[in-house]
Amino acid sequence: MDHFEYRDGTLCAEDVSLSEIARVHGTPTFVYSRATLSRHFQAFDQALTGMPHLVCYAVKANSNLAVLQILERLDAGFDIVSGGELDRVMRAGAPARRIVFSGVGKTETEMRQALTVGIRCFNVESEAELERLNRVAVAMNKRAPVSFRVNPDVDPRTHPYISTGLKENKFGVDIATAERLYREASEMPGITVVGIGCHIGSQLLDLSPFMDALDRLLALVERLKAQGITLRHIDVGGGLGVRYRDENPPDPAALVAAIRPKLEATGLEVMMEPGRAIAGNAGVLLTRVEYLKPAGDKHFCIVDAAMNDLIRPALYDAWQAIVPVRQRSDLETRTYDVVGPVCESGDWLGHDRELAVSPGDLLAVRTAGAYGFTMASNYNSRPRAAEIVVDGTAVHLVRARESYDDLVRGEAMLPL
């Protein structure tokens, strides 16, 4: 469910027509619905009612300051993977105690930055990282709160590029090694062991991989308890899928209902790290048709958004719905490849789409609120798109379209 619906034949975001947004702000533009973001966050938060919990939104999905601010106001926690994300979350007003820090390559600078503000915990992903974190914390006269991200070696049955919980993936601490690391960590002067977690992949459509991963983690929690190592929280990660086309992912309530009995039995605080399930269907990418181009027996619909704005189709062969903003009955429907202006054959947003469009028409690429703008680049010296948040009838420009000055910021010419 989302707040993007046709009213009088025109697609709207909440109470605002996307045509009006394009007229005022131009294209390509990402448009997010505040109501959808809030509802999706609350679906997780409410599902966890009755257990101590913290829903840590995965900032990488959509890190616009206004998006973070909306979630911060709902008392969200935040899962970050870099110093840059930490900075954003703090700017959005989040208290450090609601921030968890994931990622396989945390630098010393990032560790110091996070220790200085006092984040909730580091999700540690290797022995080398543990040793570094201990060293950095001791030098600062602090103790770093640590939760190991365990790799439970379960197949999440998703795209191989976004599967993270198999032994061969670079993520997490091998479950067989984790026990020894917990013992070592509990003796380190700069470390306080606080939790355990996992994150097995993204766009998961089944409950069973979540259940398998949790069972393996809980068995480890028991083994640790027997050795006198007690934890405060368990983090079941993110990864819940969304509907792009005809997928039927479990909703947050179904996921939590399935895992609740096992979690309640532990008495631990529960954390989750959803990204896509909160932001994905809360946004669209608004784009304008520039040209229609027949080529052999194909037809191309060339739009002003490209792979630099939304890389998921090119990168994962991902399917995202592409719909007209204004429904037209006066035109013939054709099968188009919807492509951008970038000089790559991989620059496409959709293949074989049935559309009735003419140049100048607006299209909306659906489910673009997660891993859209955050994965955008300036390839081909294309300024990154504007971002808008709609809140009822209010339209907020929350990131201005980049200018040519933005494109060359920080560059310098040689003194020739």
Ligand SMILES: Cc1ncc(COP(=O)(O)O)c(C=O)c1O
């Ligand atoms: C550690 C971690 N947590 C949470 C997420 C969020 O994943 P998703 O957007 O699939 O919920 C990711 C990305 O997959 C991640 O790497």
Ligand SMILES: N[C@@H](CCCC[NH3+])C(=O)O
């Ligand atoms: N960026 C990916 C998901 C990767 C998740 C990051 N841990 C996507 O668009 O589907």
